[in-house]
Amino acid sequence: GAGVSQSPRYKVAKRGQDVALRCDPISGHVSLFWYQQALGQGPEFLTYFQNEAQLDKSGLPSDRFFAERPEGSVSTLKIQRTQQEDSAVYLCASSRGTSGGAGYEQYFGPGTRLTVT
Amino acid sequence: GQNIDQPTEMTATEGAIVQINCTYQTSGFNGLFWYQQHAGEAPTFLSYNVLDGLEEKGRFSSFLSRSKGYSYLLLKELQMKDSASYLCAVASGTYKYIFGTGTRLKVLA
Numbered sequence: 001g002a003g004v005s006q007s008p009r010y011k012v013a014k015r016g017q018d019v020a021l022r023c024d025p026i027s028g029h030v031s032l033f034w035y036q037q038a039l040g041q042g043p044e045f046l047t048y049f050q051n052e053a054q055l056d057k058s059g060l061p062s063d064r065f066f067a068e069r070p071e072g073s074v075s076t077l078k079i080q081r082t083q084q085e086d087s088a089v090y091l092c093a094s095s096r097g098t099s100g101g102a103g104y105e106q107y108f109g110p111g112t113r114l115t116v117t
Numbered sequence: 118g119q120n121i122d123q124p125t126e127m128t129a130t131e132g133a134i135v136q137i138n139c140t141y142q143t144s145g146f147n148g149l150f151w152y153q154q155h156a157g158e159a160p161t162f163l164s165y166n167v168l169d170g171l172e173e174k175g176r177f178s179s180f181l182s183r184s185k186g187y188s189y190l191l192l193k194e195l196q197m198k199d200s201a202s203y204l205c206a207v208a209s210g211t212y213k214y215i216f217g218t219g220t221r222l223k224v225l226a
Contacts (some may be wrong), residue, residue: 004159033214041119042204042216053209056212097178105150106214108159 025094
């Protein structure tokens with residue numbers, strides 16, 4: 001009974017480096033979300049996929065952030081030219097719901113803690 | 118704008134009852150969720166309300182009033198393991214979820 005997994009769990013990057021964060025959702029879950037969580041704050045929505053289609057990317061903070069889910073399962077969040085303000089925990093969540101997940105609980109992964117030095 | 122308010126911190130005693138309030142103002146409403154998050158861990162689902170009223174699930178209950186933009190999470194028979202952050206989240210649209218900043222609950226022996 002695998003849940004949502006994310007890798008790496010911790011990532012230290014020097015300012016200006018590119019990073020790639022991976023999310024393996026629960027098998028068969030249609031919806032996949034990425035969130036950014038700063039210390040002491042709630043998760044902030046970044047982007048949403050329904051299968052392989054990215055239906056909402058309105059929360060991505062800048063064009064340095066890019067997400068993909070090419071085969072409708074594994075997803076990758078890429079951050080180019082990292083900045084110190086990108087330091088946060090990046091959470092991935094999946095849901096079996098097809099209507100964007102409304103009404104269906106989200107299952108969260110453990111997150112990737114990104115520190116940009 | 119879209120806003121969710123909940124108290125920053127609460128403290129309660131083991132065995133007691135605590136109520137965590139959440140008020141929201143969002144452009145849309147497709148339901149309200151409560152999640153529990155232990156420090157350094159992923160949020161886990163507790164409850165979901167889309168209609169007015171009380172939903173009970175064991176020691177946890179959640180209430181919703183859509184006309185007032187108000188919800189609460191009620192925790193009974195508090196245990197030490199209930200010390201965590203409790204996140205209120207609104208599905209404000211088809212895909213978008215708005216989370217509050219969370220309420221850190223400390224349960225004292």
